[in-house]
Structure formats: C-alpha cells, structure tokens
Amino acid sequence: MNAALEFRTIAGKDGVRLNVALAGAGPLLLFVHGFPESWYSWRHQIETVAAAGFRAAALEVRGYGASGKPRPVEAYSIVELAGDIAAVIEALAPEGAVLVGHDWGAVQVQAAALLHPARVRGMVTVSVPAANHPPQKPSDAWPRLYGERVFYQAYFQPEGVAEAEFEPDLERFIRVFFRSLSGQGSLTDNVLVRPAGTTRLLDGLPDPDDLPPWLSREDVRFYAESFRRSGLRGPLNRYRCIDLDWTLMRPHADARIEQPSLFIGGVLEPTRYMIPGFDRYADPVPRLADVRGVHFLDGVGHWVQQEAPEETSRLILDFLAMLEGPR
Template sequence: MHITERGAGYPVIFCHGFPHTGYIWHRQLAAVAAAGYHAIAPDLRGYGRTGPKDGPDAYTNLAVLADLLGLLDDIGAEQAVFVGLDFGAALVWEASLRAPERVAGVIVLNNPYAPRPPRAPTQLWAEAARRHFLHMDYFQKTGPADAELGANPREFLARVYYALSGDYHYLDTWRYPAEGTGYLDVLPDAPALPWSWLSVEELDVLAREFDRTGFSGGLGWYRALDRNWELTAEYADAKVGVPAYFVYGERDTDMEGFSGRDPLGVLRANSTDLRAVTEIAGAGHLLQLERTEQVDGLIVEYLRDLVPGGAGQRYSAASSG
C-alpha cells in the first residue's frame, strides 16, 4: 500500500473513491497536518501505486479494511479517525461496524450510511438500466468500460469530475438509453481548465497515474459490490455506534439519485452518535476540491471534538495479538 502522509500526532486516514487516488485529498492533508495531526492518504487497492489484486474478493470492503487495520498496526496506532468519500465513505462506514474498537470517529462526505438492502445491488441497477443508462450497471461487465475509460484517461477524468460537480446536473446522464451506450457518450464536454476549484496541474497528477495503471483496479470495486452485500449479511440490522459527522453538497448526485428518498432521515435513524450534519451550498460530489476552505475548517473542527486530548496528542500503541 502506497501512502502519502503529512504531519505528526493523532492519525487521520483519508479514504478516496472512484476515479481518484489518495492525491484527491492533498489539500486536506496540508490543513490537517498544520492543525497538529498525522494526516495519511492511502492509494487504496487497485489505484495509483498500490498494485492491483486478483480474485473475486480482492476489492471487497472486508479485504481493504484489512489493509487499513494493517496500516494502523504498522504505525503503532490503536485507533484513528477515518474520513471518506464515495467508495471510501462506504468503506469507513463498514469499518465502524466491523472494527469499532479501531475507529475513534468518522467524517463522511456525501455518501450517507444506510442499512443493507434486501436484494443484491446489481439486481437493482439492472432494473434501472432497462430505463436509462446507468454507469453502475455498465461497469459490471469486464472489458468495455476498462477499454473505453483507459483510451484517454485525462479526457475521462475531466469530463466525469465536471459532471459530478455542482457546476453540472449529473442525473442528466440518465436521459440516454443503456443499449449501445458507453460512459463517454453520456458525459458532458468539460470546460477548459483551470476551473475555479481544480487546476491543470492537479488534473495532470491524477491523469498520469491512470495513464500508467488504467481503470480496471477501480472498476473492480464496482464488480465487488454484490460480494460486499453477501459479506455484510450479519450486519443487516446494525447501527453505526461510533461518533460520526456527515457533510454533503447541496448538488451532490449521490444524495439526489443514489441514496434513497430520505437519505438524511435514514442516516439519523441508523447512527446512534451522529454529532452534526452539514450541507454545503452549491457544491457537488467532489466536495473537498469544490469547497476546500470550508471542508478543511469542518474537518479540523470535528477532529478537535473527536480527539479530546487536543491536536498534539500522541496515539497509543496498538496491542499485539
């Protein structure tokens, strides 16, 4: 596992989604380190400089959580605060269920916790794909998406980041039929960079990584979601008990189209120590880039609550065994 780290003190682990690497958090690492914490952003399995894995269980949350707990052991930490977005959000929610003793708290962006659905996810997506294009269904078949996205990573990244931002309405991609349609067919053309929230240099860093690796590792996470569903049967009725903060963009597509009819009500009903829910006006999915200063301020504020000893507190060594 490749990590980027800054600062010293209590560990804060940032978990990214698709199509990102740990670099997507580089602004937050600087802010959190400046506040006196040990900020760590891994390239999660299959992304960046953390190599791809083989096998049907390679990209499950259970497997990736083992990587993260191994990281805690390696730095000698009993616990950490986990920050997550997108797939990283689902990962830290599951960490709070599977290993609450290692989770001092979670700060989640845009992807609220919800109980396990009664049916496997791909069944729901296949039904939706009979009505319109849905990337989550399109990504299930190995080959077409891997080739399409990998043909020009920089163009794909620019177009999908723009589409997911508050500057566009992502659910407009649902206007297209699924039959014979690829992802680039439904994504809007992106305006020329730099944008108000993303520089040419930042996109170049991300594009170089995906030029080198392709997108198959990240797509493996989509293809593992049914397996995640199977592996979480014992947590079907579980509630999140660790301290939790939730921040979301007013224009986030997950909140609008992928998290049910009442995502905040469901979150509140299933998190027993939910300390704050904050909406950020006008922002979309890439919250930490679109509203960096506001997000950084909230994360540091929440860390001061979650780590009572203060920013400079050293973490205790993990127990052996």
C-alpha cells in the same frame, strides 16, 4: 502543497502493498479516497490537518497508483478493503485512528468501523451516507429501478468494457467524469444514469473547454498519469464486488456504527438522487449511533473535499476538536 509529504509502503490485508502519503505528527487521521481518485484528492486536507497538530495519512486504495493490484475481482470486496484500513491503522497508530472517507472511501470507512471497531475512534463520511443494508442484491434491483436506461454501476460490471472506453483518453475521462458529478454539472443529466441505447457511458456529456475553478489542468494530468501507470481494472473491480459485498455484509445488516461520526455532503450531490424517486440525503445517517453533525454545503457537488476544501477542512477540524479537545 506546502506540507512536507513522505510516502510509506505498508502491508495491507493478506500482505497487499499499500502506498500511504503522510504529513505531520500527533493523533492519526486516515483519509480514504473514492473513484476515480487517489491520495491526491485529499491534498488540501492533508496540509491543513498536519498544520493543526495531527498526523495526516492518505491511503492509496489497493488497485490505485503505487499500491498493489491483486488480479481477482473478489480481492476488491469491502471486507478486503476494510482489512487494509485496519492494517494501516495498526502500523501507524495501534491505539486507533479517526477515519475520513469520500465516495467508495466512505463505504470503506463505514465497513472498517463495523468490522474493526477497536481500531476506529471516530469517523467522517463525505458524500455517501451510512445507509442501511439493502433488502435485495443491488444487481437484482437495477432492472426494476432503471428499466432500459443505463445505470453506471451496471455498465461497470463486465470486465473490460469501461476500461476500453476510458483508458484510451484518460484526460477526457477525468474532465468529463469530474465535471458531470460536480456543482458545475447537472443533477438530471450526468454520468450516473444514461439514456436507453447508450453504448458508451460518456457519450453526450460535455467535455469542458474551461475546467471548474477547483480542478486545474495539473490536477487532471496527475489523475490521468496515475491511471496511465496503474490502469482502471482495479478501481473498477470495486463496482464488480457490489453483489459480493451485499452477501458478505449480511451478518452485520442490523449493526449500527457506534463511533462518534460526522457527515458532510454537497447540496448539488448527484448521487443523492441516483435511485429514482428517493433522496438519499433525506436521512443521511440512519446507521450512525453517535452523530456529532450533519452538514450540507451550498453549491457543491460530489467532489466535496476538492470543491470546498477550506470548509471541508474546517468541519473536520471542528469534529477532531470535539474528540481530542483544543490543540
């Protein structure tokens, strides 16, 4: 990265320590990453957005890297994480911010827009649609949807199981997980749904000799070292709150997200098909009241802002120009 980065510690909800990467000056754009990532997954966009006259901030979500790691599983609920986002905005730009979220970060910025609307001026969600509240608890639906097959979110539920598989070889975990869900992976044979009888989620998935062109060995080392320091318990606890999230967000089940919004997804996004018989991209914006654009990027899988950094940055800047005017 060429942009001058600074790191600031900000108190999140209930005082949890949050590490935030910052660059540039101007209206605030706050990036929120997903699993298993870091502020670093926005490295390309931080530089571009800062150069365009904005203050780029990339949150390291609680449980990750240098941010705090509360022990209780419920500390990773969507309400807690949305509260962290609101606290960061209050500390950096009390007038409000535009949010950009990928994967679980998309769910977090959607929740922040619903729960803390005065803080959120606009929203870009990447990969994960702003879906309607599901009619039943996720864990109640999994046996019907997947039968004997192993759904990755169900595999992540017991504390310690996924940690025991992934943590002994973090470089392999990153290589396999990232490739599996990328445009170089398979839409039908990936980490999301494994065959019946699977006891280790990554077994049978290719460990690439040659990394995808958008993922360098330095990138793999960065992610692996981050998780070597922090462990994977906090990041995986996000999945262990899925049923709790369903209960906590039920009072907002009929609410729409009113802020101006943009959606960006990859045509080869595997999670769009992870619910059998359903394409989540058939309508990726059912909950958004003010949609300013829906974009599907050819040849791109799950890691949109890393697989197609220039196109993602351009779409974000075009959205910001709609909100802010030319800079």
